[in-house]
Amino acid sequence: MLNLRLETFGMKILAAFRLCLLCLFIGYLGIGCKQSSKEKVFTHSSSLRIVATTGIVGDAVKNIVLNKAEVNVLMGPGVDPHLYKASQKDLELLSKADVIFYNGLHLEGKMAEVLEKLKKQKKIVAIAEAIPVNKLIKVGENENLYDPHVWMDVSLWKYAVIECARVLQSIDTSNAAFYKQNLDNYLQALDSLDAYIETEIAKIPSIPRVLITAHDAFSYFSRRYHIEVKSLQGISTVAEFGLRDITNLVDFIVARKIKAVFMESFIPERSIRAVIEGCKAKNHEVKLGGVLFTDALGAEGTPEGTYIGMLKANVKTITDGLR
Amino acid sequence: MLISGLWIIVTSSLLAISTGLLGCLLMLRRSAMLGDAISHSVLPGIVMAYLLTGQKSSIALFVGAIILGVGVSLMIEFIQKRFSVQNDAAIGLSFTFLFAVGVILISIFAQDIDLDQDCVIYGELAYIPLDLWTTPTGLNLGPRAFWILLALAIINISFVGLAYKELQVSIFDPLFAQATGLHPQVWHYVQVVLVSLTVVAAFEVVGAILVIAFLVTPAATAYLISHRLWSFLGLSCLWGITASIGGYLLAWWSGGTIAGAIALIAGIQFLIVLIISKIAKSKA
Amino acid sequence: MWSAVIEFITFREPNIRFVVLGSIFMGISAALVGSFAYLRKQALVGDTVSHSVLPGICIAFLCIGTKNTPILLLGAFIAGWLSLLAVDWLIHQTKIKPDSANAVALSTFFGLGVFLLTIIQHTGNAAQTGLDKFIFGNAAALLKNDVWLFLGLALCTIVLVSIFFKHFALLSFDRQFAVSIGYPVKALEVLLTSLTVIAIVCGIQAMGVVLVASLLIAPAVAARFWCYNLKKMLVVACSIGALGGYVGAFISYLAPAMPSGPWIVVALFFIALASFIGAPQKGIWARFRLGQNNKRRVQEENILKYIYSAQEDGLIKEYTITPQCLAELRNNKTLEAIEPYKRLCRKNLAIQKGSAYQLTSKGIEYAKRMVKVHRLWELYLAHYLHLPPDHVHEDAESIEHIITPEIEKQLIQLLDNPSTDPHGKDIPY
Structure with missing residues (x-):
């Protein structure tokens, strides 16, 4: 009797199981159908399809090809390599691309390894790796690891832009002259940007000319434009600073009478707030100078949405804060 | 696009088989959170491998991660058995400690290097169709991930196949197993090591979230409706496979991350099965 | 070195004050909620909540489009709360075990969070930078407001736990019984869960994920080794949480690049380890000593x-x-x-x-008692279990060492003041 009841119970469970399987498959079919109609929207254009990883790399490419090619950026506005998660859409872009540009120097982490392997099938270029090695800043002691934030130094970024143009000219020979022209124009703009940053930063009095941030992404900037950089911690996002780092920085700010500290958009504000409060308790008012752009561009359509605009915005924030 | 989609679903399903089998065993041993614990604990292994070799993108970091992956499982075993601490607390103590040690090591020795699991070890499901395995002669053998996960699936299936009797007895009655001379201890340690190896290897191929989700959600879904070990194991694999298909379609439709979508769908499946089994039970 | 120690002890730098007081207060509230979580076999709730908050943050961000801390925190709190309620429900309404329930909630919520992150990624909103880590703090960067917040939180937790102490205790040890004597178990569970989520979310936004998970578990596990009584255990757990915070902050002040949070975790781990080994009665050293002492006593008594x-x-x-x-x-x-x-x-x-x-005469008295007890027991076995006299010696040989004077008295009464044992030997009085 009991056995029988158990059996019917088991049957019911089995039926329930079948039912939910059915529901799921119907659901999946529904999603699938919807998708197949969407698939047709994808149009094929004859122009070059270019994919760039970060917004900054994408901006360099866009300035060379202008409207002659389709440029897709994987890490859009506000997306830095740490936040980035590859999606189905990105996979489609990557597999359909004719040429892929990325920064290199381990900025893209694991993705760079995949791109490295894909080089056998596609034209894939790490543009920052075109910069002469002796101009790069080493990290760590005895191995070939370099700080990837090269775009902070305009004169270095020019190498990357030139590399980018060189590759494009070799692939798309029909538009080579056009690309050459754009490159020259853009290099001129970069030169004047370089000079602009230099003169602007030089205007800050030299004693408090210190850029204080939470994360150390400004070593190239510091070297090129002669501004001291102090930060709570290095490049690594897993590393954490300790109590001593905070108190040391507070003492430093108080001693040098620095007027403002800055933060990067991808770091929680609180870390630099602790420094400000520490200074306040020691009777030195230091203000939050503003947010600096590091790995990601600002929103599209705004001045900060381009490389030049982003650096200019950084310079304005820094000079406004420190002057 | 269809081909790459198929590759993703197939590799994800292979993963679902490995983790589906192991997930059941973990669930029965009350250590379902082990996957998440391992994902955090590999950090000091990576850092130490980096500090020893000075290389960032190499097999050494993976070996470091594997060592720590196995190490954390053994550490949890040790704390649990030797100090008689309950399982979840032993897991929590071990992984927070190891992760903290990793962070301290990075802060002291490797401040300027991006050295977290996400950027040096953990793979991404979306890259699978791009990361092909080609012979030196240029023959394309399909995605590397497919072969790795196929090997893992074969190893895990054969483990469960070989040890089925032993597992059945030792999970439900370790003392009886010992009395009948089945060496539950040996099987147990083989299982612990196998879980760690599978989990870390899978992290390298598809990333953490998918593995963590696959280690528990399909098994939990199967647990709701099965009464025997074999149906539990089988259904667990099956739910992982359906989640792979559903998750891929969701990602395709929305353009989002595939791994996240699969984890989400696995959770939704769990919810649906839960509701249906509740209704069935209340009627019966 | 010494100057650093003195600076630290005297709170010379304001930041030391914030970090030490903040971590002590947080340690207390986390230890309280963590002890109950531990007893309910959910020691890993900290980990569950810290992963589950992600979809809440994403949805809040999708709604308002900027990184507004209070609103993101609200989203985080709601998501964390829902996940823990789901865990509670799964544990009590289905046959799913606590660890699996936590893991299912964690992976589903986190999967949803990651999925939403990629959706946000495609919106082109530039404010999203660092969204996934935005609410995760660092223990070295505690602010004055955090100290007040944590003090308030600790006081609230202590008050609520003392009001509902009996209820929470019963809920953790014997939920079935709590239901049967008519406690509003569901409401109590929601209260306890909410308290836990508030503590965790406040903790992670100020001190980071891993530290909070550890602050919840380690003090509770360690305290369990020091006492049997729940009240005492809570007090000990709070003290351990506070001690860990103090020690970690101290280490991170000694040298630069010593992260405070991870050092607190390491300090807590070693306190827990020391408790496992050295705690009186329950520690393995004490248990080992107890075994050793017993062995020695048996040896002496035999001689x-x-x-x-x-x-x-x-x-x-x-x-x-x-x-x-x-x-x-x-x-x-x-x-x-x-x-x-x-x-x-x-x-x-x-x-x-x-x-x-x-x-000595004292030794003779002791020996006499041992022989008496031995023979009484032999007699008892022979008399009541009808064992033959040659089978009773072995058993008496082991039981004689644990017979208390009370049992001895009862045996004498039961056997009616016997004078000889089954072998015919006198029982010495």
């Missing part, structure tokens, strides 16, 4: 007893015998070791006479 019966049989005089002699008599080589005899001397139960040992 006393053997000497007594040798005297009784007239084999020796004045309770004096050399270890070698006794070993020969009993045909037991282990009796040759002189350490037990020395211990007897130290306890004034025997005195050394050349190479021989003689029992």
